[in-house]
Amino acid sequence: MKTLLRSKYLGIVALFAILFMGYGCVNDTQSSNGGGNGFEYDHQQNPGLSANDLLSDESFSELIVEIDYMPGFAPNTRALDSLKTFLEQRLNKSTVTILEPTQIPSGEQNSYSANDVRNIENEYRNNFSEEGVLSTYLVITDGYYSQQNVLGIAYFNTSNAFFGPAYDDASTGFGSLTRYQVEAISLRHEFGHLFGLVNVPNSGTDMQTNHQDEQNGSHCDNESCLMYYAMQRSDLIEQLFNDESIPALDANCIADLQANGGK
Ligand SMILES: [Zn+2]
Numbered sequence: 001m002k003t004l005l006r007s008k009y010l011g012i013v014a015l016f017a018i019l020f021m022g023y024g025c026v027n028d029t030q031s032s033n034g035g036g037n038g039f040e041y042d043h044q045q046n047p048g049l050s051a052n053d054l055l056s057d058e059s060f061s062e063l064i065v066e067i068d069y070m071p072g073f074a075p076n077t078r079a080l081d082s083l084k085t086f087l088e089q090r091l092n093k094s095t096v097t098i099l100e101p102t103q104i105p106s107g108e109q110n111s112y113s114a115n116d117v118r119n120i121e122n123e124y125r126n127n128f129s130e131e132g133v134l135s136t137y138l139v140i141t142d143g144y145y146s147q148q149n150v151l152g153i154a155y156f157n158t159s160n161a162f163f164g165p166a167y168d169d170a171s172t173g174f175g176s177l178t179r180y181q182v183e184a185i186s187l188r189h190e191f192g193h194l195f196g197l198v199n200v201p202n203s204g205t206d207m208q209t210n211h212q213d214e215q216n217g218s219h220c221d222n223e224s225c226l227m228y229y230a231m232q233r234s235d236l237i238e239q240l241f242n243d244e245s246i247p248a249l250d251a252n253c254i255a256d257l258q259a260n261g262g263k
């Protein structure tokens with residue numbers, strides 16, 4: 001119900017979002033038509049607008065994650081386990097199900113824009129929310145994002161895209177992170193944006209303490225936090241670590257999620 005009300009103001013939200021979120025891996029939408037099998041749920045709203053539905057168990061007690069990937073970029077199994085653990089830690093859901101990843105044909109492009117990945121979703125997404133079950137979608141492409149050093153983007157309220165060649169860049173070369181680390185961090189980081197981090201307009205995930213990185217859009221100012229802007233960047237991410245760890249959300253980010261129904 002809250003979401004339906006919010007969608008009425010989407011035009012205004014989109015305008016403000018464009019003004020304030022010029023940088024980063026949260027990408028705003030212009031359209032907002034629903035897609036759903038009888039059950040009314042709009043999956044084409046801006047990232048962050050389903051934050052409360054994701055975090056709390058008020059409207060949805062179960063979560064599904066659908067994954068499509070282009071040839072050569074099947075997701076790392078350990079990274080998917082890590083994503084599942086993260087979702088179970090932070091969301092008030094009785095079950096979190098990551099569906100078996102499905103290969104889709106190559107889009108045969110060197111790079112994909114946010115609109116390109118929206119079109120891919122329109123063509124290949126199979127799972128939509130039902131009574132009590134919230135569905136999310138992610139796609140891994142065989143080309144870069146328009147901005148080559150970006151690992152992933154949140155582009156709809158329940159959708160993220162990841163860019164295989166940027167994963168390659170971040171996980172090859174001397175001193176680089178492992179493939180598992182790159183993918184696990186990237187998957188977790190973009191879901192963090194869907195949860196409304198940091199300070200995403202109209203997500204309901206309001207900052208309990210001011211911790212937004214003013215220079216880098218919807219990101220946290222703590223460089224050891226999962227939501228630090230460099231976590232999404234293939235050219236910067238390896239400078240942040242020297243071990244096998246996956247960065248956690250810091251106390252400020254967790255407090256924001258808990259104030260909007262999360263754990
Ligand atoms: Zn980001």
Ligand SMILES: [Zn+2]
Binds near residue numbers: 222251
């Ligand atoms: Zn943080």
